[in-house]
Amino acid sequence: MNYHIQTDENTLHIHFQGRLQFEDHKEFKKLIHETIPKMKQRQIVFNLSKMDFIDSSGIGMILLAHETAKEHDKTFHLASAQGQVKRVLELTRISDLIATYNKTP
Amino acid sequence: MKTNLIQACMPLSSNISNFCDWHTNLNINDADDRVDLNLKIPTKRLYDAPEWRENLLSHLVKELLNHAQNHKYKSLKCPEISKELKENLEICFIEAVNNAIIHGNLGLTRSLKDNKNDFLNLLEQYNQVNSSSQCLQKHVDITLTLTQQSLSISIKDEGSGYDFPAILSQLHEVYIGNIKPFSKDGYKYKGRGLMLINACCDDMIISNHGTTVKMLWDLPEPQQDKDQH
Numbered sequence: 033m034n035y036h037i038q039t040d041e042n043t044l045h046i047h048f049q050g051r052l053q054f055e056d057h058k059e060f061k062k063l064i065h066e067t068i069p070k071m072k073q074r075q076i077v078f079n080l081s082k083m084d085f086i087d088s089s090g091i092g093m094i095l096l097a098h099e100t101a102k103e104h105d106k107t108f109h110l111a112s113a114q115g116q117v118k119r120v121l122e123l124t125r126i127s128d129l130i131a132t133y134n135k136t137p
Numbered sequence: 138m139k140t141n142l143i144q145a146c147m148p149l150s151s152n153i154s155n156f157c158d159w160h161t162n163l164n165i166n167d168a169d170d171r172v173d174l175n176l177k178i179p180t181k182r183l184y185d186a187p188e189w190r191e192n193l194l195s196h197l198v199k200e201l202l203n204h205a206q207n208h209k210y211k212s213l214k215c216p217e218i219s220k221e222l223k224e225n226l227e228i229c230f231i232e233a234v235n236n237a238i239i240h241g242n243l244g245l246t247r248s249l250k251d252n253k254n255d256f257l258n259l260l261e262q263y264n265q266v267n268s269s270s271q272c273l274q275k276h277v278d279i280t281l282t283l284t285q286q287s288l289s290i291s292i293k294d295e296g297s298g299y300d301f302p303a304i305l306s307q308l309h310e311v312y313i314g315n316i317k318p319f320s321k322d323g324y325k326y327k328g329r330g331l332m333l334i335n336a337c338c339d340d341m342i343i344s345n346h347g348t349t350v351k352m353l354w355d356l357p358e359p360q361q362d363k364d365q366h
Contacts, residue, residue, distance in 0.1 A: 054235050055187035057260050085191075087231050088329035092256050095325065099253045116224045123336050124329055125312075129319040 033059055037067070044073045049082040052090035060093045068100050076101050081112035086120050098130050109133060165204055170213055171284045174201050180242045181273035183234070184266065193279075194230040201281050213285060216356045225337040226290070229352045232330040233292040234277060239263060241294025241348060242275040251327050287339075289353040298346030305343070308332050 033056040034049040044067065052060070068076065078094065094110070101108035110132045113121050121132060166173040174197060183190055198218065205215045218226075239245050245262045247255050266273065275295035282289045310316045312332050319325055335341050338352040 051191070053191070053231065054239075055190070058264065061257075061260070085227070087228060087235070088333055089235065091329055096253055096256060116228070119224075120228065120333065123333060125318050128317055 035063065039071075039073060042073050042075060044071045044076045045079055046076070047079040047082065051085040052083060052093065053085065053087040054089035057089060057093060061096070064093075064097050064100050068097070068104055068106060071104075071106065073106075075107035075109065077109045077111050079111050080117050081114060083113070083117050084115060086117045088124075091120065091124050091126060094126065094130070107131075111135060165200075167204075171282060172201060172204050172213065174204070174281045176279045177276045178279065179273070180238055180275050180277060181268075183238055183277065184243075184273055190231060190234050191227075193234075194227060197279070197281055198226065201283050205283055213283070216283070216288070222288075222354060225354065226288075228337050229334045230290055230292075232334050233290070233350050233352065234279070236330055236350070237277045237292050237294035237296075240299070241296030242277065243270075243272050244296055247327055251325050255327075285356070287353050287355055289351055291349060291351040293345065293349040296348055298348045301343045301347040304328065304331065308335070312336075 033052050036047050038045045038047065046063070046067070076097075078097070098108045108130060110121070110126070110130055112135055113132070121127065126132065164175050166175070176197065202215055202218070205213050239259075243263065243266055245259055247259055278291075278293040280289075280291040280293075282291070308328050308331055311318050311328065334350065334352060339355045340351075340353040342351040342353075343349065344351070
């Protein structure tokens with residue numbers, strides 16, 4: 033799992049690259065717990081355009097980020113999923129719960 | 138004919154060689170119309186080097202296809218592995234191996250609460266597995282089988298199994314029936330791995346009290362050689 037963070041006035045963007053899977057859980061948890069409680073923006077967007085693989089644990093981690101954002105009154109979105117990641121998001125019906133955009137909102 | 142891969146004539150990738158160095162049990166079994174490749178790997182290897190879970194499949198498939206290509210009876214045509222099939226193989230393999238390690242051999246379970254803390258507790262339990270735990274000595278048994286009609290992967294763990302008919306029935310209700318995931322009665326954090334396996338293979342068979350999952354993909358008919366027309 034690789035990522036970089038970009039911010040503007042209203043939004044904190046986390047741009048992911050590569051894979052998000054079970055073995056990334058420690059790093060992901062650290063990222064979420066160090067970022068969301070401290071952010072000043074009102075919304076957080078996970079940009080998934082460069083993520084090329086996700087497993088069911090990765091989906092669990094996204095749900096974890098979503099709940100953490102909710103606890104801190106932040107809006108949480110997913111954006112730009114492609115290929116396998118887009119398919120897994122569709123199969124798991126994640127958009128029933130989390131706003132999911134084809135492009136960065 | 139049973140051939141230990143260490144002695145097989147095809148070149149070995151470095152990762153596969155490492156698995157062999159670790160005294161894992163990797164065998165290829167030839168028959169006229171099929172190739173079986175079986176690997177027994179201790180949980181500890183996969184626990185200590187989790188990145189191998191993602192590397193292992195491509196190496197095993199490569200070895201299987203190399204073997205099919207060099208099949209001495211020549212009655213088995215080597216299939217094309219499409220991008221879609223490759224993606225399906227990968228997600229199913231990762232989910233099944235993770236289930237075998239986490240829920241099977243390590244015996245880690247979730248409560249019925251299915252919430253964020255339950256998910257975090259599971260991750261915490263996983264991180265706290267003692268390096269001398271007997272559970273890490275249990276094996277994950279992986280078998281790939283290629284025939285002219287299909288490719289299958291079977292993953293077997295040495296855990297105590299689970300009530301899979303009940304889980305499958307609930308999953309069916311949540312993902313195919315009328316209950317929506319994330320609703321009051323639907324799943325939130327759990328059950329998604331099996332659901333993904335079910336969605337990404339042509340047939341999923343769970344047996345041995347839930348300790349074995351076999352995933353099967355139908356292969357397209359091989360194209361006839363041009364000179365036969």
